Amino acid sequence: MSTENKKALVLIADGSEEMEAVISSNASYELDVLRRASIEVTVAGVALKEQTFATCSRGVKIIPDVPFENLWPTVSPDTFDVIIVPGGLGGAKTISSNEHVQKLLANAHQSGKIVAAICAGPISIKSSNINKGGSITCHPVVQKELETEYQFREDRAIVDNNVITSRGPGTAFLFALTIVEQLLGKEKRDEISPPMFLASTL
Numbered sequence: 001m002s003t004e005n006k007k008a009l010v011l012i013a014d015g016s017e018e019m020e021a022v023i024s025s026n027a028s029y030e031l032d033v034l035r036r037a038s039i040e041v042t043v044a045g046v047a048l049k050e051q052t053f054a055t056c057s058r059g060v061k062i063i064p065d066v067p068f069e070n071l072w073p074t075v076s077p078d079t080f081d082v083i084i085v086p087g088g089l090g091g092a093k094t095i096s097s098n099e100h101v102q103k104l105l106a107n108a109h110q111s112g113k114i115v116a117a118i119c120a121g122p123i124s125i126k127s128s129n130i131n132k133g134g135s136i137t138c139h140p141v142v143q144k145e146l147e148t149e150y151q152f153r154e155d156r157a158i159v160d161n162n163v164i165t166s167r168g169p170g171t172a173f174l175f176a177l178t179i180v181e182q183l184l185g186k187e188k189r190d191e192i193s194p195p196m197f198l199a200s201t202l
Helices: 018-025 089-096 099-110 123-127 140-147 169-184 186-192
Strands: 007-012 040-045 082-085 114-118 157-160 163-166
Touching: 007 089, 082 089, 082 099, 082 169, 089 099, 089 123, 089 140, 099 114, 099 123, 114 123, 114 169, 123 140, 157 169, 163 169, 169 186
Parallel strands: 007 040, 007 082, 082 114, 114 163
Antiparallel strands: 157 163
16 A cells, blocks of 8 residues: 555535544644644635635634635646545535535545545535445434435444545544545554544544
8 A cells, every 4th residue: 555645635614613624634733633644635615705714613713725716627536535524514515515526526536536524524425426325424413314325324434435434523533543544554543543642442
């Protein structure tokens, strides 16, 4: 498994869940998961009311690296190894209803890249017509939207056909570590976990 030049794109919008975005990507702090694993992370803001920052579900403001609208015209499915959609119902609805996001997610998955979503974020999997009939998990608030077209499971994190899904803020570390393992292998996951003093159940 190649461990070089792995790249992640994290999509955020007004109403995104800040814990899920920050723990996965380190959008604004030095302590993180993906960046601990030396994965290059780009945070893109989707349809932000204030172009310079996203106002998250609990009022935390996150400054993205780039507006998605600037990224979209030139981005290729091969640009990123994983595209991540955090939860927060408002943000997830904005992201999942964006037709350019839908195309990017679908094209990335068809190209063999990983699409990962947590909490309410998995509604973007459905709107992009990815892995229909496969196994999926999510926050209960969007479960009914997904269980008619997917095999819903209550696992804390699921990997199925290059789709990673997880349940909510309390599973954000597990979600991020699962992404690391899928991109870089279990050895890298085991390397970065101990310094974070995570619960042994992860």
